[in-house]
Amino acid sequence: MLTLSADVVVVGGGSTGAGVVRDVAMRGYKAILVDRADLGQGTTGRYHGLLHSGGRYVVSDPHSATECAEENAIISRIQADAVELTGGYFVATQVDDPAWGDEWAKGATETQVPFEEVSVADVLKAEPRLNPKISRAFKVQDGSVDGWQMVWGAANSAKQYGAQILTYHRVTKIERDGDRVSQVVCTDEKTGEEVRIDCNFVLNCAAAWGGQIAHMAGCPDVQVVPGAGIMIAMNHRLTNSVVNRLTYPADGDILVPVHTVCIIGTTDQKADDPDQLKIAWDEVQQMMDCGELLVPGFRKARAIHAWAGARPLVKDSRVGSGDTRHMSRGMSIIDHSDRDSLKGLLTIAGGKLTTYRLMAEKVVDAMCAQLDDPRPCRTATENVPGSESGKNYVITHRLEEREHDRHEDQILCECELMSRGMFTKALVKQPKGSFDDLRRQLRLGMGPCQGGFCTMRATGVALETEHIDIERATGLLRLFLKNRWIGIWPILYGDQVRQTALDNWIFQGTLDVEHLPGLTHEEVV
Amino acid sequence: MTRVVVIGAGVAGLVASIRLADAGARVALLNKGTGGLQLSQGTIDILGYAPERVERPLEALAGFAQAHPGHPYASLDAECVGTAAGYLKDLLGPALLVGDPAVNLQLPTAVGAIRPTALVSPSMTAGACVDGADFVIVGLRQLKDFYPELVAQNLARTEPPGGGRITARSVMLDFPARDGEIDSSGLTYARALDDPAYRRRFALAVKGVVGDAGTVGLPAVLGLDDHGAWADIAELIGAEVFEIPLPPPSVPGMRLNRALTERAKSAGVRVVPGSKVTGFHASGGSVRSVSLATAGGAREFVAEAFLLATGGFESGALHADSYHKVHESVFDLPLRIPEGTLVHGDYWGDPQPLFTIGVDTDENLLVRHPGGEPVHNNLYAAGGILAGATRWQEKSGEGIAVASAVRAADAILSVAATATSQGAAS
Numbered sequence: 001m002l003t004l005s006a007d008v009v010v011v012g013g014g015s016t017g018a019g020v021v022r023d024v025a026m027r028g029y030k031a032i033l034v035d036r037a038d039l040g041q042g043t044t045g046r047y048h049g050l051l052h053s054g055g056r057y058v059v060s061d062p063h064s065a066t067e068c069a070e071e072n073a074i075i076s077r078i079q080a081d082a083v084e085l086t087g088g089y090f091v092a093t094q095v096d097d098p099a100w101g102d103e104w105a106k107g108a109t110e111t112q113v114p115f116e117e118v119s120v121a122d123v124l125k126a127e128p129r130l131n132p133k134i135s136r137a138f139k140v141q142d143g144s145v146d147g148w149q150m151v152w153g154a155a156n157s158a159k160q161y162g163a164q165i166l167t168y169h170r171v172t173k174i175e176r177d178g179d180r181v182s183q184v185v186c187t188d189e190k191t192g193e194e195v196r197i198d199c200n201f202v203l204n205c206a207a208a209w210g211g212q213i214a215h216m217a218g219c220p221d222v223q224v225v226p227g228a229g230i231m232i233a234m235n236h237r238l239t240n241s242v243v244n245r246l247t248y249p250a251d252g253d254i255l256v257p258v259h260t261v262c263i264i265g266t267t268d269q270k271a272d273d274p275d276q277l278k279i280a281w282d283e284v285q286q287m288m289d290c291g292e293l294l295v296p297g298f299r300k301a302r303a304i305h306a307w308a309g310a311r312p313l314v315k316d317s318r319v320g321s322g323d324t325r326h327m328s329r330g331m332s333i334i335d336h337s338d339r340d341s342l343k344g345l346l347t348i349a350g351g352k353l354t355t356y357r358l359m360a361e362k363v364v365d366a367m368c369a370q371l372d373d374p375r376p377c378r379t380a381t382e383n384v385p386g387s388e389s390g391k392n393y394v395i396t397h398r399l400e401e402r403e404h405d406r407h408e409d410q411i412l413c414e415c416e417l418m419s420r421g422m423f424t425k426a427l428v429k430q431p432k433g434s435f436d437d438l439r440r441q442l443r444l445g446m447g448p449c450q451g452g453f454c455t456m457r458a459t460g461v462a463l464e465t466e467h468i469d470i471e472r473a474t475g476l477l478r479l480f481l482k483n484r485w486i487g488i489w490p491i492l493y494g495d496q497v498r499q500t501a502l503d504n505w506i507f508q509g510t511l512d513v514e515h516l517p518g519l520t521h522e523e524v525v
Numbered sequence: 526m527t528r529v530v531v532i533g534a535g536v537a538g539l540v541a542s543i544r545l546a547d548a549g550a551r552v553a554l555l556n557k558g559t560g561g562l563q564l565s566q567g568t569i570d571i572l573g574y575a576p577e578r579v580e581r582p583l584e585a586l587a588g589f590a591q592a593h594p595g596h597p598y599a600s601l602d603a604e605c606v607g608t609a610a611g612y613l614k615d616l617l618g619p620a621l622l623v624g625d626p627a628v629n630l631q632l633p634t635a636v637g638a639i640r641p642t643a644l645v646s647p648s649m650t651a652g653a654c655v656d657g658a659d660f661v662i663v664g665l666r667q668l669k670d671f672y673p674e675l676v677a678q679n680l681a682r683t684e685p686p687g688g689g690r691i692t693a694r695s696v697m698l699d700f701p702a703r704d705g706e707i708d709s710s711g712l713t714y715a716r717a718l719d720d721p722a723y724r725r726r727f728a729l730a731v732k733g734v735v736g737d738a739g740t741v742g743l744p745a746v747l748g749l750d751d752h753g754a755w756a757d758i759a760e761l762i763g764a765e766v767f768e769i770p771l772p773p774p775s776v777p778g779m780r781l782n783r784a785l786t787e788r789a790k791s792a793g794v795r796v797v798p799g800s801k802v803t804g805f806h807a808s809g810g811s812v813r814s815v816s817l818a819t820a821g822g823a824r825e826f827v828a829e830a831f832l833l834a835t836g837g838f839e840s841g842a843l844h845a846d847s848y849h850k851v852h853e854s855v856f857d858l859p860l861r862i863p864e865g866t867l868v869h870g871d872y873w874g875d876p877q878p879l880f881t882i883g884v885d886t887d888e889n890l891l892v893r894h895p896g897g898e899p900v901h902n903n904l905y906a907a908g909g910i911l912a913g914a915t916r917w918q919e920k921s922g923e924g925i926a927v928a929s930a931v932r933a934a935d936a937i938l939s940v941a942a943t944a945t946s947q948g949a950a951s
Contacts, residue, residue: 489868
C-alpha cells in the first residue's frame, strides 16, 4: 500500500479533470489527478473534434453560445498546438428552411458569436465538394481540436505547477472523517497496489461516471445521464472547414476535418451504461444519409473507424430524462455540503469540451469559496507546454518534420507519418502504456490501414528497446488489434473491407498471430 | 484451337493460363494489378488449421470438407489438390519450391508464431520448428518490418507442434541496403542481395555477429532474381540459413510471381497487364467477349471460355457497398451470401461471414446461381473468388487456388476437345 497526500484530489482525466487539475495547481494547491484509465480515454477522446464557434447554440442555448465564442478564442491561443483554425460554415441544404437563417443570425448577433453571411458561390469555391444545392451560408470561427493533445497539454501544465497525474488509478472508495472528505482510495490498475491519498478536497470530474464516484463518497442519486453519440471518421478530408447544417441542433449535422480525416457526427441516444455504448447499423446508415446531404457522394467515400461517446448530461427536471439532446449543454456543479452534508466534495458535470477551461475555473472558484480561500484563476492567460510558440496546428506539420528527419529516422506509421523517434520518446514517458495509450498521443494506427502495418513495428520496437517483455509485447499486439476492430466492424463496407481483408491476410495469414502463445484468457492493461 | 480469357494474375490465374497454353489453347491473361502472391507469405498453403493445427493436409482434407460443406475443398478432393500441388512444384522447379503436399512444415513467422504450410522455397526449410532446433534470428537495423527479438523470444517460449523445445536468440545487425538509407524495404534489400559483391559483405557481417552456433534465421529478403542467393549466403556464413516471410511486399511471393509469369509468357500466354475489365458481352447462354479499358479506348477479347480468377475483397474483385450489398466486380455474378449479419465484433471469434462470400460453382468450377444452374455455360472461376473459405485463417489460399485452377483448366480443355471431335464428326 502506498499513501500519498494532497490538498485536492481530482477524479477523472478527461478534459474537465485536466482543466481542473491545472487550475488547482496554478492557484497553488497541491493536487493529484486520478483516472481509472488513460487521460482522455472517455468522452473527451470520443467526440468529433469540433472547437465550437458557438454557432451551434445561438438559438437553442444562447448562454452556451456566448461561452463557446469566448472560450474558442482562449483555447486557440493557450493550446495553440492542439487547435487547427479551420473555420466553419453553417449551410442550409435543400431540406432546410433558408428563412431559419434569419433567426440564427439574430441569435448569433445577440450572443456575440462572430459570423458573416457569405454567398453560396463563394462557399462552393472554398469547399468544392459541398452540396451545390445549398441555399444559404454563414461563415463562423469553428476550429478543430485534438482532445487528447488538449488534455495532455493541460496535464503537463499542471505538472509544471507540481501536480501529480496518476493514470490507471481506479477510485474504489472515498473516505470521510465526520462531515468532511478525508481520503481517496485507489487501485493502481497496472500493479494491483492500493494507493491511499489523504486530502482536504475532492473534485469529482468523472463526468458520465460522476454518479458512481459520488456514490463512493456516500452521496447517492447523483444522476448524470449518458447521452450517447456516434461518430464516423472518413479516411480523408472531404471539406477543409467545419460544416454545420443550418438547423436547430439535430443528428448528423456536423462534419469536422481533424488531422488526416474528417468526422461526421453525431447522434444522441440515452444510454444506461457509459461503458457499454453500442454503434448500431441503423445509426451508421443515418450518418451516411446525413453525410450525403452535406457532401454528395459521401457514401462512396471510405469510412475507416467509428466510435461512441457519452455526453455527461446532468438530469434536469425541465426535460424528460429520455430526451438527452435537449438537456442543458451547460455545466452543473453539485455542492455536496448542501446536498449531502458532506464538506470537501464537488461534483461537476455537463458542459462541453470547448468550454472545459471555463468549467474548471468555475468549479475551482466554488471550491475556494467553500474553503473561504479566494485565489484568482490564471488559466486563461498562460499557454500550456507545447504551445509556447503560439503557433496553431496545421495538417502539414508532420510532413514537415519527416522531411527534416527522414534520413535519420524510420517512419513506423506511414498513414500518420509517425516516426520511430516519436514512438520511443512516448514510450519513455509512458513505459507502462498500452499501444492505445500511445495511439492517443501519436495517432498510431489511426489512418486508413488501421494498424495493418504499424502494429507489428510498434510491438517490435517496444520489445527491442526493452520497455516491455515478450509476454506483454505479444499481449499488447493482440490487444491493439482487438481494440481497433471495435471501431472497424460497425462501419465495415466499401474500401475498408478491402483494407481489412489485407490486414487479416497479414496478421492471421502471414504472421499467424492467432497462434502465438498465451491468447486464452489474456488480460492486458 | 480454343481461345480462353483468364482474368486475374494471382497464383490461380497464372497456373490456369500455363496449363491451358501448354495444352494448346490460345490464352489471354488480363490483369489489373500484379496478383496476390506478393501480398502473401510466399509459400503454398494447403490446409494449416481445421481449426486445430494440421500436420498432414491431404489426409485432413476429407474430414475438413465434411465439416465445411460449402467450402471449395468440398469438391476439390485430396487427389485433385495433391495433383495440382505437384503440378505447381514441377512448374517452378526445386530452386523455388520444395516440400511434400502431404506433409506440412511448421515454420516461424515474423512475430515468432509457428505456422503450418505445405510447399516452400528451399530457402525456408531450415527453419522447421522441431524439438532441438537452435536458431539465431538476425534482424537488420534499417529494415523496420522484422524484429528478431520478437521472433526469437516467442519461439523460445513455444512448444513446437511435435513437442520438445526450441532454442532461439536474436541479433540486430546494422547493415544498410543502400549507403545512408535508414528506412529500406525488404525489396530494396532483396535487390541489393542479388549483387554478389554486396551479398558477400552482407554474409560476412552476419557471420561476424552470429558466431558459430545455430541455424541462422533472416528476413525473407535474400535475393529477388538470383534464386541461389540464399544458398550462397549460407555458404559464406558457414551455417544453415532460413528465410522468414515479412508483411507485404513479399519477396518470396514476388519470386514465385515472376517465375510463373515468365513461364506463362514462354508458353505463349498473351499477358495484358495493368488494365481493368470494364464490361462483357454475352449471348445464347455464353459469354462472348470482355472489354478491357486501355489507352485509346476499349479492346474486346473474344473467347470460347472465360476464367474468373480475380481474388476476393482484398483485390477489389468483390465489393460491399455502404448498404452491405455485395457485388462481383467484372460480371456482377450472383453470389453466395450467408444469412444474417455479415460482420461481428469478436476479433478473435468465429470467421466473419462477410469474408466467406464468393461465387458458387459446380464441380468443374463453372459459375452457377447459388445451388442452381450455370450463369453462363463457359464462365469458370478459380481461387479467392470462390465462396466458403476463410483462407487466411485456414491457411488454405494457394491450395484452393491451384487446385481450382487446374480443374477449371482441365474442364475447359475437355469441353474444347469434345467440341473439336464433334466438329470433326459433323
